[in-house]
Amino acid sequence: MTPVQTAGVGTAQRLAALAEAAFGGRLPVRLRTWDGSEAGPPAGPVVVVRSRRALRRLLWEPGELGLAQAYITGELDIEGDLGEGLRTLWTAARGRNLHAPRLTLTDRAHAIGTAVRLGAAGPRPAPPASQARLRGGLHSKARDRAAISHHYDLSNAFYRLLLDETMAYSCGYWASEAPDFTPADAQRAKLELICRKLGLVPGSRLLDIGCGWGSLTLYAAEQHKAQVTAVTLAQEQAAYVREQVRDRGLESRVEVVCQDYRDIAGGGYDAVATVEMGEHVGDAEYPAFAAALHRLARPLGRVLVQQMSRGAEAPGGGAFIEAYIAPDMHMRPVGETLAILEQAGLEVRSVESLREHYVRTVGAWHRTLEERWDDVVRLVGEETARVWRLYLVGGALAFEEQRMGVDQILSVRPTAEGRGGMPATPQDWYAGLDRL
Incomplete structure (x- = not known):
């Protein structure tokens, strides 16, 4: 009728x-x-x-x-x-x-x-196939593994289409306004900045928690001759990083481990980095995560956390992001993260906002998505392609309007006597990044 x-x-x-x-x-x-x-x-x-x-x-x-x-x-x-x-x-x-x-x-x-x-009444429509369907206790190891897999195991081929040659899936550092300064240059500048903040020298032991497709791991091993342990929960990422390690002849410097951060044994690392992974840890679990960062670093060891944030009235990730992109994620105000890190025994030495840098980074990913739209649809289907279009456009706008932020937080594990071992001034961190 x-x-x-x-x-x-x-x-x-x-x-x-x-x-x-x-x-x-x-x-x-x-x-x-x-x-x-x-x-x-x-x-x-x-x-x-x-x-x-x-x-x-x-x-x-x-x-x-x-x-x-x-x-x-x-x-x-x-x-x-x-x-x-x-x-x-x-x-x-x-x-x-x-x-x-x-x-x-x-x-x-x-x-x-x-x-x-209007003829529109009826039973609840089934959710789109791309919506996450997680089971088990919140932030149990099995559920966290499924949440990470939902996003990062979409396929390495998809991320190769979307990202630049560094395969860095995090905020770049736009160190130059030159027209020939590319998104890949911004990622290399970010990686170099992290390595300088961590004080890496040849032989430094670096733990990269949530290593992604290995951009920091490979850069630190190649450019700074660090000994890197790379940790990820995503099987596709681990396979990709291992392949890159073999192809680049870095077997003696890089170990890739596919495990939960809660299962990382040992310690004594000169440097610990976690780049946009802490958002997946969970609100209640974050103090234990911060304690693990402290435990894994040696006295005078440095810890760098690059992490997204949201205001006090809008924690979490939002209904869309949590359903389709990063299930169970939690973003808190940056001040709360600093307090938790300090409560764990770390001394925060530097906080640098990269919010405007993320507007440009996400914008670059979105342009690539539109330019390669037909290839993306053939690879993952139109529904998933539309998920990513909405995610990238909405994300860029959220950073632009300060509804979301991202910060690099550098901490040190001080000695029992309170020494931090940090340089008196940080001018060497930024020199020449625009020429990378």
Whole structure:
């Protein structure tokens, strides 16, 4: 049976009225629905609702996750530049005090009635196949292994398409404004900066926790002649790093271990690095993680943590990121991380914000994704490609607008007498990074 609609009132007008009532303000974007009707401001981004299923998702999940599911499946789209569309929505939310839906029973009844009239009512749609489905206790070893695998074991071929030749999947360091300074140059500058902050010299023992595809491990072994133990939970990453170690003749300097950080034995490392891995540890578990960093470093050993952060009112990763990108992740304000590291016995010596650097880094990844879109779709499918488009565009905007940050935190394990062994000034850390 075809749903009955009042003459002259299209689906878009009905949905616009419903959305404005739920969000407490006028629509900041134009809305076009499956019947061709439109509502909202005449200029600016256009949100296209392609099917009734998108509306059904939003009825069952009226917020970030429902919108993400509808976008990922292609049931909802933004016509034109996705970043401009998201920026318009965020700007309106701040400037016009729009709020997330807090639906009363009356609101829900009205929404369900509208859905029935539009033929969109029905059971909860199944989540997209790309959504994480984890089991077991939060941050148990088995669940953490599954969470890491969900994201990092997507395939090495995919990350080769997305990243530059360094295979560094973390914030770069844009040490130069020269037009020929590339994303790979920014990653090499970041790796060199980390090695200098850690004070690596030939023979230094470095522990790289959450080594990714080995960018820091390989750089430290090749350029600084360090002895590196690389640790990752992801099987695909471990296989890739081992292959690189063999190809580069670094077997005598690099050991690759596929294990949980909680299982790392021994200690006495001259330097410990963990680059954008601490977000996966968990909130309750972070003090134990910080204690492990202290235990694994020798007295006078240095510890560098590069880690993303969020404000006190927005911890965690967000509904979309936790469902599709990094399940169970937790980002806290940087000040809380500093306090936990110090409580573990480490002395924080330097904190450097890289927030604006991440805007440029994520922007470079997004450009690559769009340039290689057809190859990405052939490799991982359109649904996963749309997950990554939303992730990268939304991530760049979050860093740009200071809803997320990222910092390099350098600490030292002092001696019992309180000596830190750090240089009096850090000027050598930055010299010549723009020429790498």
